[in-house]
Amino acid sequence: MDGMTFSELGSVLVMQGFNGLSFFSVLLLMALGLAIIFGQMGVINMAHGEFLTIGAYTTYLLSVLATDYAPWFMDYYFLAAIGVGFLVAFGVGYLVEWLMIRHLYRRPLDSLLATWGLSLIMQQAFRSTFGPKEVSATLPDWLMGSYAPSDSIDIPLNGLFVMALTLLLTFVVALLIFRSRWGLHVRATTQNRAMSGAVGIDTARVDRLTFALGCGIAGVAGAAFTTIGSTGPTSGSLYIVDTFLVVVFGGAQSLLGTIASAFSIAQAQSTLEFFMTGSMAKVLTLLTIIGILMLRPEGLFRIRVRK
Amino acid sequence: MSLHVSKAAPTPGALTRMIRGLLLGAALSAPALVFAGTTTAEVNTTGLAVTDTTVTVGQLHSATGTMAISETGSIQAERLAIEQINEAGGILGRKIEIIQEDGASDWPTFAEKARKLLVNDKVAAVFGCWTSASRKAVLPVFEKENGMLYYPTFYEGLEQSKNVIYTGQEATQQIIAGLDWLAKNKGAKKFYLIGSDYIWPRTSNKIARKHIENVLKGEVVGEDYFPLGHTQFGSLINKIKLKKPDAVYSIIVGGSNVSWWKQLKAAGVTADKQTILTISVTEDEILGIGGENIVGHYAAMKYFQSLENENNQKFVAAFKAKYGKDAVIGDVTQAAYLGPWLWKAAVEKAGSFDVDKVAAASPGIELKDAPEGYVKVHENHHLWSKLRIGQAQADGQYKVLYESELIEPNPFPEGYQ
Numbered sequence: 140m141d142g143m144t145f146s147e148l149g150s151v152l153v154m155q156g157f158n159g160l161s162f163f164s165v166l167l168l169m170a171l172g173l174a175i176i177f178g179q180m181g182v183i184n185m186a187h188g189e190f191l192t193i194g195a196y197t198t199y200l201l202s203v204l205a206t207d208y209a210p211w212f213m214d215y216y217f218l219a220a221i222g223v224g225f226l227v228a229f230g231v232g233y234l235v236e237w238l239m240i241r242h243l244y245r246r247p248l249d250s251l252l253a254t255w256g257l258s259l260i261m262q263q264a265f266r267s268t269f270g271p272k273e274v275s276a277t278l279p280d281w282l283m284g285s286y287a288p289s290d291s292i293d294i295p296l297n298g299l300f301v302m303a304l305t306l307l308l309t310f311v312v313a314l315l316i317f318r319s320r321w322g323l324h325v326r327a328t329t330q331n332r333a334m335s336g337a338v339g340i341d342t343a344r345v346d347r348l349t350f351a352l353g354c355g356i357a358g359v360a361g362a363a364f365t366t367i368g369s370t371g372p373t374s375g376s377l378y379i380v381d382t383f384l385v386v387v388f389g390g391a392q393s394l395l396g397t398i399a400s401a402f403s404i405a406q407a408q409s410t411l412e413f414f415m416t417g418s419m420a421k422v423l424t425l426l427t428i429i430g431i432l433m434l435r436p437e438g439l440f441r442i443r444v445r446k
Numbered sequence: 447m448s449l450h451v452s453k454a455a456p457t458p459g460a461l462t463r464m465i466r467g468l469l470l471g472a473a474l475s476a477p478a479l480v481f482a483g484t485t486t487a488e489v490n491t492t493g494l495a496v497t498d499t500t501v502t503v504g505q506l507h508s509a510t511g512t513m514a515i516s517e518t519g520s521i522q523a524e525r526l527a528i529e530q531i532n533e534a535g536g537i538l539g540r541k542i543e544i545i546q547e548d549g550a551s552d553w554p555t556f557a558e559k560a561r562k563l564l565v566n567d568k569v570a571a572v573f574g575c576w577t578s579a580s581r582k583a584v585l586p587v588f589e590k591e592n593g594m595l596y597y598p599t600f601y602e603g604l605e606q607s608k609n610v611i612y613t614g615q616e617a618t619q620q621i622i623a624g625l626d627w628l629a630k631n632k633g634a635k636k637f638y639l640i641g642s643d644y645i646w647p648r649t650s651n652k653i654a655r656k657h658i659e660n661v662l663k664g665e666v667v668g669e670d671y672f673p674l675g676h677t678q679f680g681s682l683i684n685k686i687k688l689k690k691p692d693a694v695y696s697i698i699v700g701g702s703n704v705s706w707w708k709q710l711k712a713a714g715v716t717a718d719k720q721t722i723l724t725i726s727v728t729e730d731e732i733l734g735i736g737g738e739n740i741v742g743h744y745a746a747m748k749y750f751q752s753l754e755n756e757n758n759q760k761f762v763a764a765f766k767a768k769y770g771k772d773a774v775i776g777d778v779t780q781a782a783y784l785g786p787w788l789w790k791a792a793v794e795k796a797g798s799f800d801v802d803k804v805a806a807a808s809p810g811i812e813l814k815d816a817p818e819g820y821v822k823v824h825e826n827h828h829l830w831s832k833l834r835i836g837q838a839q840a841d842g843q844y845k846v847l848y849e850s851e852l853i854e855p856n857p858f859p860e861g862y863q
Contacts, residue, residue: 151688154713158680165678263510271514273704273734283739285714291687293714298680367712368677369704369734373512377675377701412681417672418643420681 150291155413161298163405164305167398168363169378170385171305171312172356174397177386179316179329180349182240183251186258187382188375190354192265193231194224194361195276195370199269202276214279221304221362228358233351240350241343258376265372273371282366297366304363308356313394315352325349329392388428390438399439404428484538489798492592495568496799501540503528503786504547504563506574506584511551512700517576519730519779520598521546522769524573527786530764537790538799545569553583560584564591570799571596573785576778578602578645585610594801596785599778600725600748602649603857608805611788612828614781615748616857617650620725623833623850624746625657625695631848632721634692635664640682641697643671650697650725653862660861667691672698677705683713686720696724703727707735707743717742723835728776729842737842747777749818750836750844761817774842780817787813788823820852828855 169191176184198220205216212219239257243250282300285293316322324345327335336342361375368374381404389400404424411420432438486498495502505524507517528542536542545567547559556575563569564587571594575581578601588595588609595610603616628634637658641647651669658664667689670682686694698706703726710722723744729751732740751762751774761783766773788811793799796807811823822830830852836844 147688151684154687155681155684158684161680162678266510266514271509271518272730273515273701275704275734275736275739277736277738283708283712285712287714295680295709295712295714297708297712367705367708369701371515371701371734373515374701377677409678409681412678413685416670417676417682421673421676 147291150289153292154294155409157294157298159406159409161295161302162409163402164298164302165364165367166381166385166401166405167309168301168305168360169357169382170389170397170401171308172353172360173382173386174353174389174391174394175312175316175356176350176353177383178391178393178397179325180244180346180353181247181329181391182243182350183247183254184240184353185251185255185379186235186261187354187357188377188379189258189261189265190228190232190357190375191361191364191378192261192370192372192375193228194221194358194363195365195374196265196269196274196361197224197227197358198362198365199274199276199370202278206277213277214281217279217282217362220276221359224358224362225355226358228361229351229355232354233347235354236347236350241346244346258379262372262376269372271372273369273374276365276370278366300366301363304359308359309394309398312356316394321345321348384425384428388432388438390440393438393440396438396440403439484797489538490570490800491798492800492802493568494570494799494801496540496570499540500543501537501799502543502545502567502569503789504545504567504569504572504574506547506549506556506559506563506572507576508551508580509546509548513549513551513576513580515700515734516730516778519776520573520576520782522773523598523765523775523779523783524785526765526768527783529768531786531790537793538797542786549574549580553579556580557583557587560587560593561591564588564593570594570793570801571789571804573598573782573789575599581605581610592801594789594804596782596789598782598785600781602646603859604649604863606826606828606857608827609801610827611785611808611823612855612857613784613788614778614829615831615833616828616855617646617653618856618859618862619828619831619833619853620746620748621650621653622657622661623853624723624725624835625654625662627746627835627848628693628721628723629662629664632693634721635662636667636689636691636693637664638667638686638689638691638694639669639697640694641671642674642676642699642702644674647671647697647699647726651695653859654695656862672702674700674702676702679706679709680713683710683715686715687713692721694720694722696722697726698724699726701734703731704734707740711739727838728778729774729844730776730779732838732842733774737838737840740838741840743838744847745836745838745844746833747836747844748831748833749775749777749780750834750846751775752836752843752846753817753819753834754846755817755819757815757819758817784813784816784818784821784829787816792823822852824855826855826857828857830854 173187201216201220205212287293324340328342328345385401389396408424490496507521508514532541549556573596576599598613600614639651655666725746791811792804792808796803808823809825813821833850835848836846
């Protein structure tokens with residue numbers, strides 16, 4: 140490269156490293172909810188992206204409310220939006236499980252079609268409610284700048300924010316699944332539904348809460364992604380393929396697998412993108428994943444369970 | 447309001463019966479219904495849906511699905527134009543009625559609905575399509591059934607049909623003058639070309655590269671494409687920082703567009719540090735991007751909502767009166783608004799609704815009071831138009847910095863393919 144100094148190259152390396160980590164947190168954040176729903180419950184939820192969209196629109200609505208009624212709240216509304224996004228998506232997820240998903244537990248392929256239909260219905264509902272055009276939540280300034288430790292290094296603040304949020308959420312989910320009584324019930328139900336019922340676990344209730352929690356986490360992801368992406372009726376569907384990719388590649392029932400998978404896909408993609416055009420990078424990443432899945436059909440990590 | 451619009455299409459059978467009935471009625475009582483020398487039999491020799499008092503046209507856009515984001519503006523603008531034409535007395539004494547069909551962002555559906563409009567409904571003209579893919583899907587139908595399509599979007603060129611009037615710019619009209627402006631005003635020599643990975647950005651960047659290398663004697667330091675719906679642009683931004691181009695030429699579309707501009711801003715790439723010219727961000731897209739995230743960057747379009755001329759101010763006022771004060775108008779929306787007016791002028795020049803006669807009468811048609819200014823239909827069915835450079839403002843509008851002379855449309859540019 141002509142005209143490059145050594146320090147500039149170093150700066151780009153630092154920023155590129157951060158970029159990989161930031162992409163990793165994005166992938167992990169969007170996959171966490173699905174890892175619970177698909178990984179723990181085996182429901183192929185094609186409408187997962189739309190729960191992200193719920194979070195995004197919640198953020199937009201709160202930003203409009205804050206602008207109109209409480210300008211003093213503008214700097215902080217975003218934090219509230221994440222919480223409200225969780226609650227709304229959780230509520231809708233709870234309802235959807237009760238109305239639809241619970242009838243489909245023994246028919247995973249039907250759940251694929253049914254949830255795909257649900258995603259179309261939800262998209263059109265967004266379109267009818269908010270209009271077909273994209274909207275933009277006004278974001279607080281402290282989220283949209285960059286942190287510049289030196290002249291040539293810019294670290295995006297929204298990337299840092301998403302990273303911190305992902306860390307926190309992953310920690311909470313891990314605690315819930317592996318250290319709480321509810322998590323114990325979830326794991327028991329996953330491993331042997333009939334026996335769990337026999338020892339007195341209310342499996343229907345566990346299912347409903349698990350599904351709703353997965354949706355709620357998608358809502359949080361959706362709220363956080365308004366800082367880096369679009370808010371429109373079909374915004375969530377942009378993430379759905381990558382989300383499934385991360386969960387399947389990681390090994391469907393393993394939280395650690397999801398983390399490892401998000402990390403390797405993010406690093407591969409962002410490094411390849413640096414050396415070639417974005418489309419080619421995607422092709423190579425997908426080919427590698429297909430190759431690995433052919434050798435390890437269960438994904439990177441698998442939990443051995445007796446079926 | 448005198449506009450009579452059928453919101454949902456009646457069933458094809460019922461409509462054809464109705465039209466047949468009306469036609470029959472007209473034929474039987476012809477002597478009593480002569481309109482200023484233009485009987486329906488005279489102005490309609492091919493059996494189109496024209497009665498003594500009405501003429502039916504079709505509207506074929508995506509009101510649902512992913513493309514509804516973009517096509518809604520076109521639907522609104524075409525309806526506004528038709529309403530205004532009707533208020534001013536219609537065409538050849540006939541009010542325009544609309545049958546709206548939904549292409550649902552699905553290309554085979556577009557083809558099917560086009561056939562329905564032309565074969566069952568016998569519409570005299572269709573205003574529709576947005577993406578090149580949908581246009582390519584309906585083109586064989588329009589050519590086979592001899593329909594008339596008014597297509598509003600700026601596009602890659604390399605197409606010309608007797609049955610289509612292209613009211614947006616073809617690629618050379620949008621690209622060359624914009625690059626010249628960058629070279630002259632920003633001293634740009636090193637360019638970085640980026641786009642979403644499909645036909646329009648790729649063809650456009652091909653033309654841009656030829657122009658940069660052969661005419662401007664500049665250099666393309668990078669050319670990158672990203673899948674539609676791509677959401678991560680960090681690596682690209684780092685590459686741009688590394689290569690330090692004088693200007694980035696950006697043709698990213700759809701939801702990706704929002705990610706790209708938000709991530710640019712967050713990475714500290716503001717307008718004072720990097721010159722970026724885009725041909726894919728109209729005022730419509732800024733709604734999703736947020737004005738504060740794109741402020742200071744440049745766009746090359748033929749129309750901006752902020753154009754200061756009387757025609758445009760009237761157009762903007764009428765649009766807002768009909769669709770709300772927050773409605774915005776992008777380049778394509780204005781181009782869609784021209785469609786019904788160009789059709790009206792061609793029908794009146796031809797003195798007939800017959801598609802062959804309208805197509806033959808179209809070249810040379812002028813609109814002197816279009817919102818974008820003077821336009822004229824070329825022999826090749828594209829419009830002569832100007833190119834403008836706008837600078838994005840925080841309120842989501844563009845400030846117009848430059849305006850070219852009228853540019854001749856050239857959908858098959860030699861030396862650029």
